[in-house]
Each structure stands twice: as structure tokens, then as C-alpha cells.
Amino acid sequence: MLTERQLTILQVIIDDFIDSAHPIGSRALSKKENLPYSAATIRNEMADLEELGFLEKTHTSSGRVPSEKGYRYYVDHLIGPIISPSPNEVTIIKNIIDDGFFEFEQIVQMSAEVLSKLTSYTSIILGPEMFETKLKQIQILPLSAHTAVAILVTNTGHVEHRSFSIPEKVRASDLEKMVNIMNDSLKGVPIVQLQEKLATEVAQLMKMYIDDFDTSFDYLKSVFLSEHPVKLYIGGKSNILMQPEFNDVDKIRSFFNMMEKEDEIANLLKNTKSGIEVTIGNENEVEAIKDLSLITASYHMEGDHMGTIALLGPTRMEYRKVITLLRGLSNEMTDALYMWYKNDDA
Amino acid sequence: MLTERQLTILQVIIDDFIDSAHPIGSRALSKKENLPYSAATIRNEMADLEELGFLEKTHTSSGRVPSEKGYRYYVDHLIGPIISPSPNEVTIIKNIIDDGFFEFEQIVQMSAEVLSKLTSYTSIILGPEMFETKLKQIQILPLSAHTAVAILVTNTGHVEHRSFSIPEKVRASDLEKMVNIMNDSLKGVPIVQLQEKLATEVAQLMKMYIDDFDTSFDYLKSVFLSEHPVKLYIGGKSNILMQPEFNDVDKIRSFFNMMEKEDEIANLLKNTKSGIEVTIGNENEVEAIKDLSLITASYHMEGDHMGTIALLGPTRMEYRKVITLLRGLSNEMTDALYMWYKNDDA
């Protein structure tokens, strides 16, 4: 068990290191007011803390640096009261969301950028996932003799569209009929069930009305059932260049390499529980971010997990600030979702 | 005037330097088959070429490096026959475009990525601009009691949408009426004239039918007339980290800083004439890319400039390859545009 004094020293070291990125020496610590001990005393304590695994040295005679275990302890016990975001930050967040307009994707994108700007880390936002999203309307609009655009609208105001050219074989009138049938029978169906319903019930129905059913149907499927990938927004990839730990070209390269594997990152965020989660360095399962820390927060709609907001930065991260901010934003987003979609009449 | 031999030497030096990024010495050159001269002879020629401003030294006793003037001359006179893109590249380009589906924006985005991957430079695509784009349909779809989504489709299959909440004052039925009026009177109107027509003719018409005209109209305007910024797609920002000239963290920082000023970049590309243009280093007017080269190509629709494709890389760029590729792609895009929209019946 750590003594009170050890706790204080650990906390001060981590706070200082987070701030300065330089190893902390005993002399500097002994000058702090809340540590009225001599450098030698503090050295002894630091040696103990190192033995316990909370601190590390970069070389034999350097100052101390927090270990991952140290950060973990700090995050779990020493982080102090999570203050609410500063008024300034609150206004910034609120401004993004209370715009009168609400394109959720747009909000998510702006949030990613703002988060990154406020922290100088890289922000990643996943979602929203569309489990509860229902179909509102399907439309096919001819553009010219043999091209058209298909538009699909959900109850959340999400719009997907796809332009395509109509093969000779497929008759425009058939397409129209099919769309009508789809609208009649699929309105209000959750997006995730769309494919299934379309293949079974709706297909039955259509066969009765459409001449060259097979060709047209295959075609239709390819238009409407393209993957709906969960979207990933990344903000401030280059913001992280301001961190002193990215002082080396190779690190920068490997960081950017990693950021290009969007699906891997998406997976990382998908498996988060609700609430705020902090994974530090090697706690991360993905090789590429084993020397970074990831903080995730999820946002909800009526209890259902909708998506995840995350910040990725060096293990020397401003945990307190980031946790505060993420909590603020995820609450804001959860509230906003509720506000907008509670009167859902899809 | 340069002698035949000087030309050859200049060409070989630039070719080599583009390939290796290392200063070229006389000994290495004298070993080439097409330069059957001794190192001393070549040294003399190089000294002359330097005096003329085509070559530079990095320090007194280093090999030679092309100057910007050298690159300029190379691009204008020595670049050799612009071969057509390799069959491999052709297939790649064609695959992006002949997808059966054509979301122009999607194609543009993919093109940006592919271009960057093929060259290891950063690609920038501007456009397409919507001068000739005409309105196809406007639709407002209620989502819940007081929210709705507005969808605007153009004859090119471009879809803009915006969700918004309806203020108490504005009656849904009024909105609907207004949309009907707009559809009737604005169909086929070029997007760029939309705002003007709406404010004059259409507003007149509406006044006759709508009760609380002013509020509703103001509101409508804010929904539909949000800026239509010309879109900018950037591919392979981090690809450029593979270039040896980006071996220094500061350079990387300033490069990424520059890439964030999207409007500045957009301006850069807007002012290009048709055809292929190469600007080398200080020929660029924008400070931030004065040690890079930019190659632009524009694509058209029935003679009208629609947008610009560009590649940004070190002055030591594979000019021949890039010019080839850009020409290929811009032709492909021009063709594709023509194919899709020639039967335009908006």
C-alpha cells in the first residue's frame, strides 16, 4: 500500500510530466510547496515508487517518468475531481450541436474537429450506428434516358443516394413499380432488416407484378444493398504533430500508416462498453497504438449504444481534461439525439 | 544556346536525380553508355550548365542538382515523348470510372486516392463545379412533428440534403405549398441562378399563396441556400511522407499545416487554364508550396471547365509519369461526363 506522501509524489510527477514531457528530478520536486521535503527524501520515495512499478527512468541517472502502471493508477485513483468542462468549452460544444439544423453526420464531423483542436490530440468518432434507424422513403428519380438516381431516407434524416445507369434489359417502368412496392411494404422497417425483408416478402410481392423479374431484381439489389459501412470521422490527424513525442519521422510515418487502416480503428471503437474507458499503451490490443493512449466515450439513444467518441494521444495525455471533455460531448450528443428523435413517427 | 551534348547531360542528370534524390557526380555520369566522355569533360560541361543556371551544387564539392530553371527547361523541352499511361494504370483508371454506378463525387474521391497511390505524391481534385448543373427536384420530407429533411437533386445526380427542425411559427402545410411552387417554377434552372430566381420570381408567386410569408420564406432560404462550396478532395496526404525530402519534422509540420488551408488550395486550383500546367517551386504564388511542384489538369464538359485534378510533390517530381497520368485521367473524366450527361433532359 502506498503512503500518503508517495501518492502525492506520484501525482505531482505525473501531472508535471504530462505538462512538460521532460523527466522529473528530485530537486525540482522538492521545491514544490506541497512537498516540503528535501531532494534526498524524495529520491528515496521515488526509488520505492520505481520498485513498485509506477515510475521508470529513461537511463540510469535520469529523472523519473511515469510507467504505464503509473498512468493506470493515476487515472484510477489520482486524477482528482472530474471538473465540468470550462464554460468556454461548453459553449463551443453547444454551438456545434444547437445549430437549428441537425445533420447528424455534420455534427459528428465538426465535433471531431473541435475535439481535436481543443486537445491537440487526434479524435475519432464512430457512428452513429443505424440499428434503430428505420426506412422513411425510397425514391428513384430518372435523370436521363438511361440514368437515374436512387435516394433512400431514414427516420433520422439520414440520406443515402446512388446514381446508376439503367441497363437496356431493365425497363424503367418496372423499376418504378418495384419502388412503389418497396415503399408500401418497407416503410418503417429498420435498416438492418432491409436486406432480409427485401429478399423474402417483398420479392414475393414483386414477382406478381414484374415481367422480367430476375434481371430487374438483381439490379435493384445491387443499387440499394450496397454496404452501409459504419462511418468513421477522424479529426486532427496532423494536430498530433504538435506533441513532442512525435519528434521523429519514423514515428510520424507509422502513426499515419495506422490511421489509414480505418476498418481496424473502427473495430477498436466498436467493442467499447458504455461509459468512459481509458486504455493506456500496451493495454491496447492493436499493435500499432501500443505506445499511445485511447480514451473512448459512447453516446446513446434511449439506452441503445449509437456510437463512440474517442481521443488518441500519447500515453502522456491530459487524462483529466480529455475525460471531462468527452463526457461533456457524449452527454450533449445523447441529449441531442433524444431531443430530435423522441417524437419519432416513422 | 545549349549544345546537343549539354542537353543530353542535363537530361540524364535530371532523370537520375528524380530517381535517386542524390546529387549527381561526374564520375557516375561518365559511366553511362550514352555519355562516352571522361569525367573531366563532363565536369566542364556541368560547370557551364551551372553557370547558365540549369544546375546547382548543394555545397562546393558536391555533385550537381537540378535548379528550378533546370526543371523548367526539362519539362518544356527534354521530357521526351509523353507516352500513354501503362496498361496497368489504364485499367486502374478505367475501373474507377466504368463502375456502372456513377456517383461523380465518389469517383472523384477514388481518383484522388488512386492517383496518390500510383505516384506517392499528394493529389488534389477540385470540383466538379456546378455551372451547368440544373435543378431536378426539390423535396421536403417530414420526419417527425417538427423536424424534416430537405432534399435537392440535380440533373447530374448530385444530391444535397439537410435536416432541420421546423419552428413553431412556420406551418408545415405552408412549407409544402412552397416546395410545390419551387418545383414547378425552378425545375431545370441552373443551380447558380437558383438563389436569384428564388428571391425574385418565385418569391412573388409564393406571396400569393402563403399566409405568413416572410417568416416562412426566410426560413426556407436558410435551408436551401446554404453555400454550395466547391468541393476539394485530397488524397494521400501522408503518402508524401515516403519522399526523402520530407525527412525533417519541421517540413512535415509545415506541409500538413498548409494542407489544412483548404480554401487557399482551392483558389490555387481554380485559376488554372485548360490543359496541363506545371508550376515548379517558386513559380508557385502561394508561399507555402514554394519548394514543391504542382501539376494541374482540368476536365471539361462540352467545353466548359468543370474542375481540376492536381498532384503536389517535391520539385524532384516524376514529371513525365505524372503528366501522363493526369492527362489520362482528365480525358477519362471528360469522356465519362460526356457519356453520362449528353442525353440530359433536365
Added chain:
DNA sequence: ATTAGCACTCGGGTACATAGAGTGCTAACA
């Protein structure tokens, strides 16, 4: 339990020597 003192360690900066690549110039050559 705390602290002062001291020997020790290591990184980073500076100075210096050396090797190698390349040049410029001169003189010899065809």
C-alpha cells in the same frame, strides 16, 4: 525519519581527426 554530502552515471554538446566523394584547374595529348 530526514537530510547533507559525495561519488558515480549518462546524455548532449563541442572539438578534432579522418575517409570519401566530388570539384576545378592545369598540363598533356590527339
Added chain:
DNA sequence: TGTTAGCACTCTATGTACCCGAGTGCTAAT
């Protein structure tokens, strides 16, 4: 007159030696 061999010179890159300062660990005194 154009070409080439030879040589002195220059500059970079690399390696080595050295010192300074910050910091530690340990011992002994308080």
C-alpha cells in the same frame, strides 16, 4: 581545339574523445 589524366582542394559524414550538467544512489550525520 576539344578531350582527358592528374592532382590539390573542399566539404560532408562519421567516429572518437572530452567535458558539463543534471540527476541518482548510498552513506553518514542529525
